[in-house]
Amino acid sequence: MSSPAPNSPHPAGPPSPSLWRVGLAAAFLGLMLSSVYYYWTSQSANQRQELHTPEQTEAELALPEGGIRTDAFSLKLLQAALEEQTGNVTVAPSALTEAILSLQAVDGNSIDETCQKFGLQDKEPSAATLPNHFLQIFVDESQALGAENRSLMTIPIKRDPVLASAFINRLALPQQHQADLMLKASDVCPEDQFITAIDQKFAPSWLHPIGPQHMAMLPFTTAFGMPESPTMQVADLYRVVQAPDDTWEAVALFFKKETGTQNDDWVSLVIVHPKVGTARRLAEKLTVEQISDIRKALVETPARPYNLQIPPLQVRATCSNALPLLLKMGLNPLPLSREGNNKGTQARGSIYLQYSISIGASPEDESKSATAAVEGYPLLPINSSYLWWIGSLTSPAPFLYMGVVEQP
Numbered sequence: 001m002s003s004p005a006p007n008s009p010h011p012a013g014p015p016s017p018s019l020w021r022v023g024l025a026a027a028f029l030g031l032m033l034s035s036v037y038y039y040w041t042s043q044s045a046n047q048r049q050e051l052h053t054p055e056q057t058e059a060e061l062a063l064p065e066g067g068i069r070t071d072a073f074s075l076k077l078l079q080a081a082l083e084e085q086t087g088n089v090t091v092a093p094s095a096l097t098e099a100i101l102s103l104q105a106v107d108g109n110s111i112d113e114t115c116q117k118f119g120l121q122d123k124e125p126s127a128a129t130l131p132n133h134f135l136q137i138f139v140d141e142s143q144a145l146g147a148e149n150r151s152l153m154t155i156p157i158k159r160d161p162v163l164a165s166a167f168i169n170r171l172a173l174p175q176q177h178q179a180d181l182m183l184k185a186s187d188v189c190p191e192d193q194f195i196t197a198i199d200q201k202f203a204p205s206w207l208h209p210i211g212p213q214h215m216a217m218l219p220f221t222t223a224f225g226m227p228e229s230p231t232m233q234v235a236d237l238y239r240v241v242q243a244p245d246d247t248w249e250a251v252a253l254f255f256k257k258e259t260g261t262q263n264d265d266w267v268s269l270v271i272v273h274p275k276v277g278t279a280r281r282l283a284e285k286l287t288v289e290q291i292s293d294i295r296k297a298l299v300e301t302p303a304r305p306y307n308l309q310i311p312p313l314q315v316r317a318t319c320s321n322a323l324p325l326l327l328k329m330g331l332n333p334l335p336l337s338r339e340g341n342n343k344g345t346q347a348r349g350s351i352y353l354q355y356s357i358s359i360g361a362s363p364e365d366e367s368k369s370a371t372a373a374v375e376g377y378p379l380l381p382i383n384s385s386y387l388w389w390i391g392s393l394t395s396p397a398p399f400l401y402m403g404v405v406e407q408p
Helices: 017-051 072-084 093-105 111-118 161-171 279-285 288-300 323-328
Strands: 089-091 132-140 153-155 194-202 215-219 228-242 248-254 267-274 304-310 313-321 349-359 379-381 386-392 401-405
Touching: 072 089, 072 093, 072 279, 072 288, 072 323, 072 401, 093 111, 093 132, 093 194, 093 349, 093 401, 132 161, 153 161, 161 194, 228 288, 248 288, 248 304, 267 279, 267 288, 279 386, 279 401, 313 401, 323 349
Parallel strands: 132 153, 194 349, 304 379
Antiparallel strands: 089 401, 132 194, 215 228, 228 248, 228 304, 248 267, 267 386, 313 349, 386 401
């Protein structure tokens, strides 16, 4: 047997009961803390997994070779419209780019020649998410066009404007849109020799659904105070960037795309929300290089969780002639007249454009995975005027739409 240690107050033997209790309690506490930690991390992981589970993901975004290039025509068109209009302003750069290219093709000008002449991008808009788009050029029967332009519709613009408007309404709109008249008879000018008619409808689906159950009436600051407006609320992963001087913040919200399109070919709604001043003032002073910098930052910034609050974007532009705005910008895309007192010079005409944009809460069957506000996520409220555009985040193609919202 062993002897007690020298000077030990107690003989050698098993630990005292109190030490056993302390050890057992410590082990039990450790087990409890491990269980709590495992539950918390598993719940957080589950929640994060919910935010990562759309059937598509924009995680594959990468900067194109040569960097981000932004279409200058898109910004110039918006800035010209801001000089002419008050309140909410929207332009459709992609549609007007196609109209210019189509009209110049009547004279045999190639896409490259027209792009160089008018300062346009020859890159087509992304096929990932496009509006229902219909464009038709009508020409007066007095214009003797060759066989190379047989795709143009010949109608009696000068001889019978009422009949001409009926032809345009029937031929410029798809069957499902026939109830939406393009033109009234009084809209058709008998002196026009070329009339371009464009009809668009854009109602995409969110990549990250926003549930209608998460709509609320929240204040939106306008020039007339802070009236409450419908607001969509959702917690999800978003790419958000801040201005270097903290004067604005920008967020990219992606739309679903058709299967088979390239991974980097994503169409998004980009919102630039000024923290200082108004969106109109921001848009008036913005440069193409600054837009490219914003887009580049959004591509390079990883998506992070946010509680987002944004108003639905609903725009309905009734049929209007876009040619005066182009002329104000020094752009006249009309082809040469073949007959009449202006033979050999630019023809007379109009470019009629109408469109509707509907971007709101997801349908009920799509929004089951939409997540309500999550405690601890930073809040990103778009609750005052903002600049926005819809287009590919990486392509140099013209934006589908661009605008300023001063009041939802």
